[in-house]
Amino acid sequence: MxxxxxxxxxxxxxxxxxxxxxxxxxxxxxxxxxxxxxxxxxxxxxxxxxxxxxxxxxxxxxxxxxxxxxxxxxxxxxATDQLTGLLNRRGMYEHLEAEMSRLSRDGAPFGLMVIDIDYFKRINDSHGHALGDWALQTVAQTLQSRCRSYDSCSRWGGEEFLFLLPGSSRDTLAQIAQKLVEAVRGIAAPAEAPGLTLSISVGGYLCQAAEPLQQSIQKADDAMYQAKQEGRDGYALHE
Amino acid sequence: MMERLIRDASKASPAIDFDPVSGVLRMQGESYPENTFEFFRPIMAWLRDYLAQAAAPVSMELELSYLNTGSIKCLMDMFDLLDAHHQEGKAARIVWRYHANNPRALETAEEFAEDLSLPFLIEQHP
CATH class of the missing domain: 1.20.5 (Single alpha-helices involved in coiled-coils or other helix-helix interfaces)
Known part of the structure; x- marks a missing residue:
């Protein structure tokens, strides 16, 4: 009993x-x-x-x-990505849709950030998947800990992350992007990959008017590619 | 001698195997039949008839993961019958098994056990 x-x-x-x-x-x-x-x-x-x-x-x-x-x-x-514990694409879509409808209702702008780990393919190919997983988890934790409690962080696919930053301006977006780049810059890999350090490229876009989600994400993605072209380990904002 | 009562599990009703020879009465699965009382009526009737003549110890062994309100009522009625049997000085007990991944099911089991005088064993299975 x-x-x-x-x-x-x-x-x-x-x-x-x-x-x-x-x-x-x-x-x-x-x-x-x-x-x-x-x-x-x-x-x-x-x-x-x-x-x-x-x-x-x-x-x-x-x-x-x-x-x-x-x-x-x-x-x-x-709604969760198993490896990193961040939202997965499906979970993120719910947040994105909610934020987009908030924007069309009260005109509150929000920021989008596409974040890509630099030279990820090279890390994976030359050091193996275990190290690739380490890079994904480490970057995910580092980025999430630098975000505000009401931001949504997702692993969007592969080595790419998508962040949603409600109530942002272009200035805050630039500040946060800078902070994220600096937080990851120089993180050193464990002993089995001596000399390997991590960096990220960040593309930001401030969504101010209702538009198809896919289009806004594409703009942040374009900005991320711009940051890559400008030498990686940095950020760019879409106009 | 009474016939063994066997019902296969369905999506909404538990598997039932009441064996009058061994005295082991098993129910397993989820229970939310559309017409709960209709479903349990013959089972209650079997139990009533069985207890009226059961000489050997009776052990009701349950592994129920979901119960609708009607099933809760029917279970309590069955427990009352078993409890009365026990109070008449005959051996009867209830074994309630719950799954480890649903630790809150323990609270439900404790709630059932309350007010009953017969042995009510609560076991977690992995």
Whole structure:
């Protein structure tokens, strides 16, 4: 047998008190009534049913809560990139769509950042996938820790990350991009890849008017390619 | 001798195997039939008839991952029958198994166990 924790008293306990008081009065006032025995039986039956009903409701609520918890957990799993723990493309789309509809509603601009690990293919090819995974995880953690709590960070695919920065201006976008580039610059690989350091190229775009999402992401992506062409390890903003 | 009660699991109803010879009454799966009382009526009837003549120890072994409200009510009714059997001095127990990945199911089991006097074993299975 397990021990049971006490739980909140049922509201039915108050009704029980009322029932007891009524019964006492009936017994006092109708002492000789032959129906008293039946009334007592019925009252007992009523109380047991009342208790059972409350217990069923309590258990049912618990089961319901468990199902909701599991649903949330599954939903989170479906929206998360396993390797980095960031949002995956699917999870990110939900945030992007919400932000885009906020923009068309209240005109609040938001920033998009496409971030690519420099020379990732070379890291993967010459040092192996384990080191590639290390680079992805390290960059993901570094970037996420530099973002604000209300920014959304995703692994968009391969070695590319997409960040959503609500309530941004061009200036804040530039500042954050600079901060991210500096945070990753020079991170050294573990001993098995001596001399290898990481850097990223960042492309930013400030979305100020409603447009197809794909188009806004493309603009941030174009800016990222510009940063690559300008020598990598830096950022560029789309006009 | 009573017949063994066997029901295959369906998407919304648990597998049932009540064996009058061994006294082991098993239910396993999820329980949210569209008409819960209809589903449990023959099962309740079987249990009532069985307990009226059962001489050997009775062990109800459950592994139920989801219960709708109607199923909770029917289970409690069955537990009450078993509890009454136990109070008559006959051997009866309930074994409740829950999955390790759903630790909150323990709370549900404890809630069921409350107010019952018969042994109610709660086991976690991996």
């Amino acid at each position: 397990t021990e049971h924790k006490p739980h909140e008293p049922d509201p039915s306990r108050f009704e029980e008190k009322e029932l007891e008081q009524r019964l006492e009065r009936v017994f006092r006032e109708h002492e000789d009534n032959p129906l008293l025995e039946e009334i007592e039986w019925l009252a007992g039956k009523y109380l047991r049913l009342e208790r059972k009903l409350h217990k069923i409701t309590r258990i049912s609520d618990k089961v319901q809560a468990q199902v909701m918890e599991l649903n949330t957990r599954l939903g989170n799993l479906a």
